[in-house]
Amino acid sequence: xxxxxxxxxFRIKFQAGILLLIxxxxxxxxxxVQVKDHDSYLKEARxxxxxxxxxxxxxxxxxxxxxxxxVGNMPCEEVFITPCNIKPQNDILxxxxxxxxxxxxxHDVYNKVSAKTRKQKQPDGSYKTVDRQYALIxxxxxxxxxxxxxxxxxxxxxxxxxxxxxxxxxYYPKGRLMSNVLGVTSPDKDNLLGKTGIEKxxxxxxxxQSGLTTYGRSRDGRKLxxxxxxxxxxxxxxxxxxxxxxPIQAILEEELDKACEKWNPRAVYAIMADPATGNIxxxxxxxxxxxxxxxxxxxxxxxxxxxxxxxxxxxxxxPLTIAGALDNNIVRPETRIDCENGVWIYKKSRxxxxxxxxxxxxxxxxxxxxxxxxxxxxxxxxxxxxxxTLRSFGxxxxxxxxxTPEQTGRLKKPARWDSLxxxxxxxGYGVAVTPVQMLRAYCALANRGRLPQLRILDRRVDxxxxxxxxxxxxxxxxxxxxxxxxEQIVNMMVTVTEKGGTATRAAIPGYRVAGKxxxxxxxxxxxxxxxxxxxxVGFVPAEKPAFVLLMTFDEPKGAHYGGVVVCPAWKAxxxxxxxxxxxxxxxxxxxxxDRQTRR
Amino acid sequence: MKLQTRNVTAKRAARRxxxxxxxLSFKLYVLLYLLVVITVIFGVFNYSIDLNRKIDKLQRExxxxxxxxxxxxxxxxxxxxxxxxxxxxxxxxxxxxxxxLPLRPADPQQxxxxxxxxxxxxxxxxxxARHDDLHGQFDSGR
Numbered sequence: 001x002x003x004x005x006x007x008x009x010f011r012i013k014f015q016a017g018i019l020l021l022i023x024x025x026x027x028x029x030x031x032x033v034q035v036k037d038h039d040s041y042l043k044e045a046r047x048x049x050x051x052x053x054x055x056x057x058x059x060x061x062x063x064x065x066x067x068x069x070x071v072g073n074m075p076c077e078e079v080f081i082t083p084c085n086i087k088p089q090n091d092i093l094x095x096x097x098x099x100x101x102x103x104x105x106x107h108d109v110y111n112k113v114s115a116k117t118r119k120q121k122q123p124d125g126s127y128k129t130v131d132r133q134y135a136l137i138x139x140x141x142x143x144x145x146x147x148x149x150x151x152x153x154x155x156x157x158x159x160x161x162x163x164x165x166x167x168x169x170x171y172y173p174k175g176r177l178m179s180n181v182l183g184v185t186s187p188d189k190d191n192l193l194g195k196t197g198i199e200k201x202x203x204x205x206x207x208x209q210s211g212l213t214t215y216g217r218s219r220d221g222r223k224l225x226x227x228x229x230x231x232x233x234x235x236x237x238x239x240x241x242x243x244x245x246x247p248i249q250a251i252l253e254e255e256l257d258k259a260c261e262k263w264n265p266r267a268v269y270a271i272m273a274d275p276a277t278g279n280i281x282x283x284x285x286x287x288x289x290x291x292x293x294x295x296x297x298x299x300x301x302x303x304x305x306x307x308x309x310x311x312x313x314x315x316x317x318x319p320l321t322i323a324g325a326l327d328n329n330i331v332r333p334e335t336r337i338d339c340e341n342g343v344w345i346y347k348k349s350r351x352x353x354x355x356x357x358x359x360x361x362x363x364x365x366x367x368x369x370x371x372x373x374x375x376x377x378x379x380x381x382x383x384x385x386x387x388x389t390l391r392s393f394g395x396x397x398x399x400x401x402x403x404t405p406e407q408t409g410r411l412k413k414p415a416r417w418d419s420l421x422x423x424x425x426x427x428g429y430g431v432a433v434t435p436v437q438m439l440r441a442y443c444a445l446a447n448r449g450r451l452p453q454l455r456i457l458d459r460r461v462d463x464x465x466x467x468x469x470x471x472x473x474x475x476x477x478x479x480x481x482x483x484x485x486x487e488q489i490v491n492m493m494v495t496v497t498e499k500g501g502t503a504t505r506a507a508i509p510g511y512r513v514a515g516k517x518x519x520x521x522x523x524x525x526x527x528x529x530x531x532x533x534x535x536x537v538g539f540v541p542a543e544k545p546a547f548v549l550l551m552t553f554d555e556p557k558g559a560h561y562g563g564v565v566v567c568p569a570w571k572a573x574x575x576x577x578x579x580x581x582x583x584x585x586x587x588x589x590x591x592x593x594d595r596q597t598r599r
Numbered sequence: 600m601k602l603q604t605r606n607v608t609a610k611r612a613a614r615r616x617x618x619x620x621x622x623l624s625f626k627l628y629v630l631l632y633l634l635v636v637i638t639v640i641f642g643v644f645n646y647s648i649d650l651n652r653k654i655d656k657l658q659r660e661x662x663x664x665x666x667x668x669x670x671x672x673x674x675x676x677x678x679x680x681x682x683x684x685x686x687x688x689x690x691x692x693x694x695x696x697x698x699x700l701p702l703r704p705a706d707p708q709q710x711x712x713x714x715x716x717x718x719x720x721x722x723x724x725x726x727x728a729r730h731d732d733l734h735g736q737f738d739s740g741r
Binding site: 068069072073074075142143166171173174175176177222223246247250251254576579 | 658659662673674676677679680681683684687688689692704
């Protein structure tokens with residue numbers, strides 16, 4: 001018979017055994033969870049509390065050489081909602097607040113806020129109604145507006161369901177200023193892609209690279225330091241500093257607008273460059289556009305006409321031809337040429353001057369802009385030399401400026417010239433140039449023969465560590481063989497703006513202005529028509545030019561001579577620019593008499 | 600049954616060599632020892648909870664500060680762009696026209712030149728100053 005002690009012992013052992021079994025089962029389960037299925041459980045858990053966020057780098061900004069911002073990134077936000085998280089009784093209030101702050105119509109917002117569900121297609125083809133988790137309200141909302149929106153929603157206790165995402169918008173704080181040169185971008189996934197102008201040419205330098213950060217987060221969305229973070233850093237684009245000067249550009253565009261109002265041309269080009277360095281100081285065209293508002297669909301206004309448009313330059317070509325003749329001793333400044341009293345028949349073709357001139361020296365040919373005199377000089381040069389001269393000034397080839405798509409212009413090889421070509425090419429007919437090519441050629445004249453490489457980029461700067469990469473200017477080649485040629489041709493061009501010249505309206509008291517007017521018929525469908533290009537290219541002070549400025553009006557209304565249409569605008573720009581650059585007059589002006597005259 | 604149980608306990612106690620009074624002091628000692636250990640564990644546990652709470656609080660503050668910095672940086676960026684817009688010549692020109700400000704281009708005749716004279720050596724500067732004051736001229740002081 002079992003004693004009581006035995007029964008107790010049995011019970012204790014039995015219970016201990018059961019506890020041991022349970023403990024063993026727990027150990028097994030623990031092993032199963034912690035070791036065997038560890039990865040799958042960890043993965044499942046991580047899905048819930050690990051999140052990743054894209055870090056978007058910012059595109060490089062564009063400045064002028066003084067550091068004035070031309071293209072920047074304006075911080076803004078994207079506003080979106082989770083309609084299913086907004087209580088139906090708050091729909092009207094939330095819609096009204098959002099519409100008021102973002103500047104949308106109430107109905108548009110209300111339609112989005114009140115659509116709480118949507119139909120979702122199932123694999124079997126049927127549709128199931130699910131909660132609507134996302135609805136975009138507006139992109140690129142300025143920070144001030146989103147801040148007000150947040151405040152109002154919080155004040156009315158209806159913030160839930162309205163979300164914000166940081167964003168940037170490419171912004172042009174100077175509006176229309178330099179718009180055709182700067183160009184525009186368009187969105188490309190998370191980045192911006194340069195479409196035209198500098199934005200396109202330097203797209204690789206300006207572009208940013210996105211990064212990705214992965215981290216653990218708490219229920220309220222905070223980062224948890226207990227979870228290891230992984231981070232691929234984003235890279236910001238480099239900032240560009242251009243050779244342009246914003247104040248001078250503003251002067252140029254202001255005067256250009258005044259001239260456009262007066263002469264109502266089809267298009268206008270104006271470029272200013274420093275001949276010594278080849279730096280482009282200002283560049284403008286009309287028509288142009290406001291890059292912050294691209295609703296106008298006219299494709300012409302989005303083109304960079306100064307590099308894309310070709311035109312027959314007319315008389316502004318003459319100094320190049322005559323410089324070649326001087327340099328090769330074909331003529332000298334005092335060589336006398338019969339200008340045939342304004343009408344000359346060459347190879348059975350009639351060549352005329354605006355006014356009849358008799359015997360003129362070469363300086364007179366330039367001053368009076370005689371077609372006959374220039375044609376005779378060109379004929380004396382012969383085909384090969386004329387072609388070589390014009391090529392040496394960079395005509396018929398790309399100027400090398402960092403803008404696309406640049407045209408090469410048109411300058412036929414001598415083998416393809418007809419019998420009249422030699423009498424026409426030298427005075428700017430039968431040859432097509434871009435405004436940039438012509439400007440470069442005049443830079444060479446201003447430089448006394450040294451042809452510079454035009455450039456628009458001064459330096460690149462890494463905004464993070466301020467490392468600067470400078471782009472150096474360079475002179476490509478020396479055109480003139482004789483050192484005297486440069487001075488001779490410049491002196492001739494100075495007479496153009498003096499009494500008896502064609503550009504007296506471009507003369508600036510106290511300064512020696514060298515330049516040349518040009519008036520060329522337009523060629524349409526193979527025939528010259530009564531439409532004109534009116535131009536003036538000049539530099540000042542002639543002895544040490546601070547800038548070369550080219551202006552061309554395409555089809556001005558009311559008058560068509562370069563000296564009448566272009567020179568007043570050129571003078572206004574040049575005068576203001578000289579004052580801005582603080583360049584003192586080279587000759588003393590009698591201010592007293594000037595004042596008395598004005599009275 | 601009860602008697603037997605007591606006997607068994609008494610026998611076991613006797614086998615361990617314990618007596619009635621010694622057993623109590625031992626029990627008190629063990630109790631005290633346990634109390635100390637539990638207090639230490641409790642203290643450490645509480646301290647770690649407090650530390651965690653502080654860390655959590657600091658982390659919240661850090662993320663709030665980071666967010667504020669981020670927002671301020673965006674504000675600065677926006678203000679920089681706005682400043683550039685407001686200081687552009689086009690904008691200034693529009694304002695000049697709108698408010699009809701009587702501005703005019705600078706007149707070069709307003710510029711006057713001051714002659715900078717060479718000071719003779721070994722002459723006190725004050726003497727020059729007095730002399731020049733009388734004539735309303737300017738001295739370089741050299």
